[in-house]
Amino acid sequence: MAHTVQERRKLLARVNRLQGQLESIRVAIEEEKECATVLQQIAACRGAINSLLVEIIDGEIRFHVLSKNSKMDSREARAAENLVEILHRYIK
Template sequence: MPRSAEDKKRALLRVKRIKGQVEALERGVASGVDCGALLQQIAAIRGASHGLMSEIMEIHIRDELGEDGLTEAQKITRLNDVASLVRSYLK
């Protein structure tokens, strides 16, 4: 979870943009917009979602691996957790 005020602000702005894109998609489906335009909107939503996920993942990695004072075992555990997260993201 984004902890700094700036990280939260950026994440929330991305979420709001995605929300607006999804609402536009809903309106387009309801009004019978051409499939090509709908597919373009869906691709934009997918791109925005991937951008949000990348940003949150970067914040998480910085938080998990950037903390000082961790034992070697804690570092390895956190590294394994982050690696697992990245693998699940790339599926």
């Protein structure tokens, strides 16, 4: 999946941060923190998960579509780049 060691490290660092966020949510619920506080933590976690999702999809498109498809014309390559940009813009 991650196509370089650097990408894998970056993805694993995101997962580790997510684990910390989830643990904070668990603790907040156990300690009966205010609902708004818990919801804010959940929203932050959701944003982090969406960012991880986009990062993985981005890597897959760039590796499997753009870098391996030498027969792709410039219009098709630009369409794939636009798709990646749209993902980054709208999945947050």
